[in-house]
Amino acid sequence: MTHILALDQGTSSSRAIVFDARGDIVHIAQQEFTQIYPQPGWVEHKPQEIWDSQRATMHAALQGAGVEARDITSLGITNQRETTVVWDRRNGQAIYNAIVWQDRRAEPTCARLREQGLSELFEAKTGLRIDAYFSATKLHWILNHVDGARALAAQGHLAFGTVDSWLIWQLTEGQRHVTDVSNAARTMLFNIHSNQWDDELLAALDIPRAMMPEVLPSAADFGATSAAITGAPMAIGGVAGDQQSALFGQACFQAGQAKNTYGTGCFMLSHTGGTAPHSANGLITTSAAQADTPAQFALEGSVFIGGSVVQWLRDGLHAIDASSAVEALANEVPDSGGVIVVPAFTGLGAPYWDANARGTITGLTRGTTMAHIARAALESIAFQSAALLQAMNRDAETQGVQAVNELRVDGGACVNNMLMQFQADLLGIPVLRPRVTETTALGAAYLAGLHSGVFANTQELAALWQVERRFEPTWSRAQAEARMDEWARAVRQTTAT
Numbered sequence: 142m143t144h145i146l147a148l149d150q151g152t153s154s155s156r157a158i159v160f161d162a163r164g165d166i167v168h169i170a171q172q173e174f175t176q177i178y179p180q181p182g183w184v185e186h187k188p189q190e191i192w193d194s195q196r197a198t199m200h201a202a203l204q205g206a207g208v209e210a211r212d213i214t215s216l217g218i219t220n221q222r223e224t225t226v227v228w229d230r231r232n233g234q235a236i237y238n239a240i241v242w243q244d245r246r247a248e249p250t251c252a253r254l255r256e257q258g259l260s261e262l263f264e265a266k267t268g269l270r271i272d273a274y275f276s277a278t279k280l281h282w283i284l285n286h287v288d289g290a291r292a293l294a295a296q297g298h299l300a301f302g303t304v305d306s307w308l309i310w311q312l313t314e315g316q317r318h319v320t321d322v323s324n325a326a327r328t329m330l331f332n333i334h335s336n337q338w339d340d341e342l343l344a345a346l347d348i349p350r351a352m353m354p355e356v357l358p359s360a361a362d363f364g365a366t367s368a369a370i371t372g373a374p375m376a377i378g379g380v381a382g383d384q385q386s387a388l389f390g391q392a393c394f395q396a397g398q399a400k401n402t403y404g405t406g407c408f409m410l411s412h413t414g415g416t417a418p419h420s421a422n423g424l425i426t427t428s429a430a431q432a433d434t435p436a437q438f439a440l441e442g443s444v445f446i447g448g449s450v451v452q453w454l455r456d457g458l459h460a461i462d463a464s465s466a467v468e469a470l471a472n473e474v475p476d477s478g479g480v481i482v483v484p485a486f487t488g489l490g491a492p493y494w495d496a497n498a499r500g501t502i503t504g505l506t507r508g509t510t511m512a513h514i515a516r517a518a519l520e521s522i523a524f525q526s527a528a529l530l531q532a533m534n535r536d537a538e539t540q541g542v543q544a545v546n547e548l549r550v551d552g553g554a555c556v557n558n559m560l561m562q563f564q565a566d567l568l569g570i571p572v573l574r575p576r577v578t579e580t581t582a583l584g585a586a587y588l589a590g591l592h593s594g595v596f597a598n599t600q601e602l603a604a605l606w607q608v609e610r611r612f613e614p615t616w617s618r619a620q621a622e623a624r625m626d627e628w629a630r631a632v633r634q635t636t637a638t
Contacts, residue, residue: 143161143162143208143212143214144159144160144161144162144167144206144208144212144213144214145159145160145161145162145213145214145215145216145217145586145589145590145593145595146158146159146160146199146202146203146213146215146216146217146375146586146589147159147160147216147217147218147219147582147583147585147586147589148195148198148199148216148217148218148219148308148585149219149220149383149579149581149582149585150191150195150218150219150220150221150304150305150308151220151221151383152221152224152241152242152243153173153174153176154171154172154173154174154194155171155172155174155191155194155195155197155198156169156170156171156172156198156582157169157170157195157198157199157201157202157203158170158202158579158582158586159202159203159205159206159208160582160583160586162214162590162595163605164577164583164586164587164590164602164605165577166577166579167206167208168202168205168206169202169205169579170197170198170199170201170202170205171198172194172197172198172201173194174186174187174190174191174194175187175190177238182244182245182246183244183245183246184240184241184243184244185238185239185240185241185244186224186238186239186241187238187239188226188228188235188238188239188307189235191239191304191307191308192307192308192311195308196311196370199371209372209373210366210371210372210373210374210375211372211373213375214376214589214590214593214594214595215375215376215377215378215379215589215590215592215593215595216312216366216375216376216377216378216379216589217377217378217379217380217381217582217584217585217586217587217588217589217590218305218308218309218363218377218379218380218381218585219305219380219381219382219383219386219581219582219584219585220303220304220305220308220324220382220383221241221242221304221383222242222303222324222327222382222383222384223242223274223275223276223279223303223327223328224239224240224241224242224276224303224304225239225240225276225279225280225283225301225303226239226301226302226303226304226306226307227280227283227284227287227290227299227300227301227352228299228300228302228307228310229293229298229299229300230297230298230299230300230315230318231298233310233311233314233315235307236283236287236290236293236299237283237287237290239304239307240279240282240283242274244273244279245273246273246279246282247273247278247279247281247282248273250273250278250281250282250346251271251272251273251278254271254278254345254346255271257345259271259345262341262342262345263329263342264419265419266332266333266334266339266341266342267326267329267330267331267332267333267339267342268326268333268417268419268425268426268427268428268438269327269329269425269426269427270425270494271329272329275327275328275329276301276303276327276328276329276330277328277329277330277342277346277348278329278346280301280328280346280348280352281346281347281348284347284348294349294351294352295349297349297351299352300318300352300354301348301352301353301354302318302320302354303320303324303327303328303382305320305321305324305380305382306318306319306320306324306354309363309364309377309380311370312364312366312367312370312371312377313364313365313366313367313377314367314369314370316364316367317363317364317377318354318355319354319355319356319357319363319364319380320354320355320356320357320380321356321357321358321359321361321363321380321381321382321430321431322336322356322357322358322359322428322430322431322436323359323380323381323382323385323386323427323428323429323430323431324380324381324382325338325354325356325428326382326427326428327382327427329342330342330343330346330348330353331356331428333417333426333427333428333436333438334417334436336356336428336436337356338350338353338356357380358431358432358433359379359380359381359385359389359430359431359432359588360378360379360430360431360432360433360588360589360591360592361378361380361592362376362377362378362592363377363378363379363380364377365377376592376593377589378588378589378590378591378592378593379585379586379587379588379589379590379591379592380585380588381430381584381585381588383581384402384408384410384441384581385410385427385428385429385430385439385584386430386580386581386582386584386585386588387400387402387408387410387551387580387581387584388400388410388412388429388430388439388584389429389430389432389584389587389588390551390579390580390581390582390583390584390585390586390587391549391551391575391580391584391606392549392599392602392603392605392606393410393412393549394412394599394602394603395412395414395543396412396413396414396416396542396543397411397412397537397542397543397544397545397546398411398412398545398547398549399411399412399530399533399545399547399548399549400548400549400550400551400580401526401529401530401548401549401550401551401552402550402551402552402580402581403447403448403522403526403550403551403552403553403554403555403560404447404448404552404553404554405447405448405449406443406444406445406446406447406448406449406490407443407444407447407448407522407525407526407529407552408441408442408443408444409441409442409443409444409526409529409530409533410427410429410439410440410441411439411440411441411530411533411537411545412429412437412438412439413426413429413438413439413440413540413542413543414437414438414542414543415435415436415437415438416438416540416541416542417436417438418438418440418536418537418540418542419540420440420532420536421535421536421539422492422532422533422535422536423442423491423492423493423494423532424440424441424442424491424492424529424532424533424536425440425441425442425491426438426439426440426441427439427440427441430584430588432588432591432599440533440536441491442490442491442492442529442532442533443490443491444490444491444522444525444526444529445485445486445487445488445489445490446484446485446486446487446521446525447522447525447526447552447554448464448522448552448553448554449484449486450482450484450518450519450521450522451464451467451518451519451554452464453484453486453518454467454514454515454518455467458511458514460511460514460515461515467515467518467519467557468519468557468558468559468560470511470512470515470516471512471515471516471519471559472516472559473510473512474510474512474513474516476516477504477513477516477517477520478504478506478508478509478510478513479504479506480502480503480504480505480509480513480514480516480517481502481503481504481517481520481521481524481627481628481631482500482501482502482514482517482518482520482521483498483500483501483502483503483521483631483632483634483635484500484518484521485498485499485500485501485635485636486499486500489632489635489636491529491532492528492529492532493528493632493636495636497636498635498636499635500635501631501634501635502514502517503631503634504517504631519557519559519560519563520560520563522554522560523560523563523564523567524567524624524625524628526564527564527567527568527625527628528625528628530545530548530568531625533545545570546570547570547571547572547573548564548565548568548570548571548572548573549573549574549575550564550572550573550574551574551575551578551579551580551581552578555574555578556574556578558610558612561574561610561612562612562615564612565612565613565614565615566614566615566616566620566621567616567621567624567625568614568621569614569616569618569621570614571611571612571613571614572611572612573608573610573611573612574608574609574610574611574612575606575607575608575609576607576608576609577607578609587602
């Protein structure tokens with residue numbers, strides 16, 4: 142056995158990556174699947190299509206790497222978080238489409254919970270705000286709106302899972318109904334302090350405990366694939382939600398280490414060790430990927446519009462023909478000329494949490510060109526991420542948690558050198574881009590490899606992590622603070638009612 146297989150089940154595509162025993166990529170396979178929008182605010186996937194696409198990429202990756210299932214020491218899974226699947230245990234068939242993390246249909250249920258004064262209870266136990274983003278109210282909706290679902294659940298026939306649980310059920314042909322702590326922590330039903338499903342929270346939403354999967358550490362025995370599906374059994378040894386998996390793949394194992402993923406949105410996580418801090422600055426507390434029994438935690442902040450602001454430049458303003466052209470356009474000018482873009486196209490996420498905010502462009506003059514706007518759009522990604530890191534460090538000061546002194550980056554937009562340098566200048570700390578940027582899948586591979594013994598410990602993994610480029614800050618702190626003040630003023634204009 143010489144290789145590790147990682148399944149990376151994302152929001153728009155399923156991927157599979159074969160890694161060698163040093164964590165280097167051997168082969169990648171990817172397949173997109175259908176996005177379903179039944180009505181405004183609703184987003185669904187077909188559970189069977191998720192499984193079919195993931196199964197196809199798994200076989201394609203093995204074939205492309207020239208290996209077979211018997212060559213795989215362990216399989217790791219990472220997945221889009223919060224997306225909710227309910228299926229019948231008797232036949233393994235989903236009773237409704239998967240309700241995707243982006244879906245907002247459960248907001249009325251969230252409003253009712255808030256009106257009942259349950260916000261503090263949920264936040265104290267789960268580290269999360271009551272929001273339709275998380276799985277609990279999606280599951281509640283399915284139970285209340287799918288004919289016969291409540292009766293089937295009461296009879297013990299229904300199983301709930303996030304996408305990792307759904308895939309493991311299929312891979313093991315129904316032998317294992319499990320999840321890991323990092324995915325459980327995103328359901329709004331899991332007590333992150335006791336590492337258990339919480340009966341009080343389940344009761345608040347009338348969800349039978351029998352529907353819930355067994356919760357394991359992120360590196361654990363999740364079962365083995367069926368030989369009928371993979372040709373030979375493969376041990377499933379690692380599972381983590383995508384952002385916690387990326388934190389692990391970036392070798393952020395100690396308090397104060399942080400990563401930022403620059404994707405469609407931006408997701409910043411700062412490891413807080415064994416401490417689960419309560420954020421006073423608009424962040425959420427979540428379980429980090431857990432390689433062994435002691436609980437590990439992270440502060441998390443989400444930016445709704447990150448790299449997708451480049452898509453807006455391309456498709457909305459027709460400023461560029463391809464996303465890859467944005468850096469060249471932005472570099473036509475030395476700075477944004479005072480222009481600031483606040484891309485609140487769907488509201489503002491952390492640390493602002495203003496669902497009603499809408500995008501603005503400020504600082505326009507007669508001399509403003511499309512290059513200035515493009516540069517300001519790129520800078521908005523860094524401004525929003527800097528606001529997250531500032532919030533994290535404010536929490537660190539009050540919670541006795543290690544402050545962040547460098548930022549590790551991944552995701553599609555991290556290849557943009559101008560953006561990464563601007564990020565380092567704003568933050569006043571080094572920004573580190575790793576040699577392997579597929580950190581989400583790499584985290585799952587690391588977890589699987591730890592469980593199977595390919596890697597001895599996290600110290601060995603930390604030694605494998607390598608920097609491809611280091612961006613050092615070049616501004617004075619006064620200059621950076623002045624720019625952040627300009628951003629804060631533009632945000633105030635955006636959120637003014």
